[in-house]
Amino acid sequence: MNALHTTIRHSAVFDHPEMGTHEDIVFVQDHTTGLKAIIAVHDTTLGPALGGCRVWPYDKPADALTDALRLSKGMTYKNALAGLDLGGGKAVIIADPRKDKTSAMMESFGRHVERLSGTYITAEDVGVSPDDMEAVARQTAHVRGTQATGLGDPSPYTALGVFEGIKASARHVFGSDDLTNKTVSVQGLGHVGYDVARHLHHAGAKLIVSDIHAPAVAAAVEAFNATATDPLAAHAAEADIFVPCALGAGLNARTIPEIKSRIVAGAANNQLETTADGEALKERGILYAPDYAINAGGVISIALATPGCGDNVVRHKTIDIGKTLTRIFERAEKDGKTPEQLADQIAEERLAEARIA
Template sequence: MITAQEIAPGSLSNSLTVFDHFEFDDHEDVVFVRDKVTGLTAIIAVHDTTLGPALGGCRIWPYQTTADALTDALRLSRGMTYKNALAGLDLGGGKAVIIADPCKDKTPELMEAFGAHVERLAGTYITAEDVGVSPQDMEAVALQTNHVRGTKASGLGDPSPFTALGVFSGLQAAANHVYGTHDLTGKRVSVQGLGHVGFDLCRHLHDAGAQLIVADIHAPAVARAVETFGAEAVDANSAHKVEADIFAPCALGGILNGRTIPQISAKIIAGAANNQLHRPADGLALNKRGILYAPDYAINAGGVISIALAIPGGGAQKVKEKTLTIGDTLARIFQKSAAQGATPEQIADQLAEERLVRSFHDKQAVDSS
């Protein structure tokens, strides 16, 4: 049994369990995975299957503690429930985290072992790629389970180009709300994180005439962006506080917090990272400063749309059209936020929860008929 001491040091008594974790939100399943042969250590969290099987990526990260990994799995899986609901998909929310260094510990055998554990869940959870996981890794997972997306056999392969496209569409909607135009010509955009999604987002922004400021802990990625887009490079820890019109966080979550928010000069925050707000109060802090925040799970849904709607061997046009509606969704969120005096993330949560409640009642009515 994992105790609360391991889950959240200092926050709960040792006698409490995962059910008392501060990020536990009536999750349906939380599975702790070990494979002695490959060294696999993972957590699979299924948050809600009201709308359908729980779809969410697998993240590989060298978490310092099991507690950190559990916190990430619980929080990210809940975010996937809301992301899929708001995107209009008939899918629930789940997430998997593998505790490992993706540069040192990841092997095809480890990914196959993970796939075998996904298979044990019998379709309750459908996995896909996330931070530290490549399309090739998903192909290895697919050797052990059919409950995997983002592979060549299941659709369009790498979902990151669609994630980037959706973020770009949402970013334009935010610019229109603040500046009165979708045109990004001359706008200074600071992009933090130059992985597959961040780099593709830079490409869209560059083509749209934006001036790019880029940052990443991986120096070669920064050098590539500088050479390709004529971008200005800054330290990864400074990306949020440089003079810019728009800040696009595309790395790990928690970047918007009590320390960073007072340092932000941008009028818009619109990026691909999950769980950008360290805590709910940080959204209120942004609102008080007059900074428009595009809720992360609303703007970064392009990837999950691609793996949900693609068909084996194609479906790109349908996925692209659906992904571009992310801008429309965000425009509606911003309008309702302004009209109701609520933060954008409060409105996004409200819209997602309304769909979940409707689906639940519809199922209850069918079951009782």
């Protein structure tokens, strides 16, 4: 038995705290290309499970499993809240995207997606480029975010939705969505984070930027007249708004007491390490924009786009993310709930209605 299978077996998959009601967990590998991946299908009540593929050098396979389980559940809620007839799934590939990832590896991943016969539909995520998705598409039709399936790279729509969500958050907290001279700390400058920073710069915000990839920081500092900081300290920056666009679980018992911003609104998935962390933000008077509500622009683009179409429908629905968040903030305040509790409630209500129908 290889190391991947041994480690996962010992992690007791069915007893995993994030297992919940997941329908399928698939472990795949290809010795020829070095592919080691986990595909998690959380719920297909509303339709096939749509969710991106993430490439990341996890320290151990058990960490990759936890990420796949949490992210796939988040996709179920994201798609439900966005009003899409799609379930939730996610794939993670254990590899360094800058050193290990190859077209052959991504094609191999595509072949494994094809074996699931449409139960899972993949797309771009952290560590994956539009070219990678084109490689996947050479082996399966169950892929979105390619030129053949519509609008191509979904990250600009994710960034647009996050920007609209930041404006809605500012309107709720500050009484105006004018970001002129607001100081914003953007943590993570990948495809989405960099584009969010661009939107904020054009809106007149003062930017503090950070990323583990130094060239991305240098580019943002030059392009947006930004100030650089250590990504491990980005949450604690002297800023009005904190925008986490890196990996998840960054909002936790250690970081939350250090946050100086009045708003946390970013693109990262699964930002709360535990459910108690949402309550901790609320107790500190910090408004949290639920991650799967604010970052839904990408999945909207790949769900609604069709080959050869314009992007007007996608852009309008993505811009409506701001309106969705406003409703969540107002209802949560009225009901005495945290925003993520209210967002979960709305998503669960839609799933319950679909199961009855």
